[in-house]
Amino acid sequence: xxxxxxxxxxxxxxxxxxxxxxxxxxxxxxxxxxxxxxxxxxxxxxxxxxxxxxxxxxxxxxxxxxxxxxxxxxxxxxxxxxxxxxxxxxxxxxxxxxxxxxxxxxxxxxxxxxxxxxxxxxxxxxxxxxxxxxxxxxxxxxxxxxxxxxxxxxxxxxxxxxxxxxxxxxxxxxxxxxxxxxxxxxxxx
Numbered sequence: 001x002x003x004x005x006x007x008x009x010x011x012x013x014x015x016x017x018x019x020x021x022x023x024x025x026x027x028x029x030x031x032x033x034x035x036x037x038x039x040x041x042x043x044x045x046x047x048x049x050x051x052x053x054x055x056x057x058x059x060x061x062x063x064x065x066x067x068x069x070x071x072x073x074x075x076x077x078x079x080x081x082x083x084x085x086x087x088x089x090x091x092x093x094x095x096x097x098x099x100x101x102x103x104x105x106x107x108x109x110x111x112x113x114x115x116x117x118x119x120x121x122x123x124x125x126x127x128x129x130x131x132x133x134x135x136x137x138x139x140x141x142x143x144x145x146x147x148x149x150x151x152x153x154x155x156x157x158x159x160x161x162x163x164x165x166x167x168x169x170x171x172x173x174x175x176x177x178x179x180x181x182x183x184x185x186x187x188x189x
Contacts, residue, residue, distance in 0.1 A: 006071025007177045015061045016173055019096070022054055023151065026099075030144055048103075049116045055100035062093060074167045088154055095147045101125075102143060106136035 008016070026047065033043045073082050107114050108124035110133040115121050126132060161169035 007172045007175070008070060009064070009068045010176060011064045012061070012068065012070070013173055013176070015057060015064065019054060019057055019061065022050060022057070023096070023147070026050055026054065027144065027148055027151070045115070048114060051100040051103050052116065052122070054096060058093065058096040071172045073169065074165070077167075085157065088150060088157070091150055092154060095143060095150060099140070099143050099147060102136055102140045106133060106140050109133035109136055
């Protein structure tokens with residue numbers, strides 16, 4: 001079934017794909033920081049500013065989402081799948097907000113400088129406290145696993161809509177609406 005379910009606006013689509021690439025990069029950087037000690041300093045230097053960039057972009061993305069309703073899901077989608085789709089999106093938003101905030105708090109509690117680039121550090125957002133640092137470090141790791149699992153479920157659902165249901169849900173995020181003459185409306189405004 002090929003039904004047009006509408007499309008996300010251009011800002012939503014650009015932020016979605018940009019953040020998808022950033023989050024996947026961040027997950028691999030996080031694994032690399034733990035697995036390859038010789039690369040750790042370079043990866044940490046990438047991890048911190050990338051995490052803050054994700055935090056800033058998710059705020060922009062949330063603002064855009066609240067101003068522009070997403071296209072409706074197909075009417076014939078089972079209620080449990082629609083509920084799971086809505087819940088998983090809000091879980092993703094929550095994790096995209098929580099991960100960098102917990103990471104920033106963790107470094108603050110550990111007394112570590114939060115270096116974005118040479119000459120610019122973020123301020124501490126929690127007091128220096130070794131036991132809080134340990135708890136936040138564990139929380140950051142658990143949230144990373146939860147984010148990875150949620151991304152895998154999200155990707156699986158997207159591919160299910162693309163290859164099995166063929167209902168236009170994937171296309172709503174993959175490309176803009178098409179005009180009657182076949183041209184992408186985002187390119188011809």
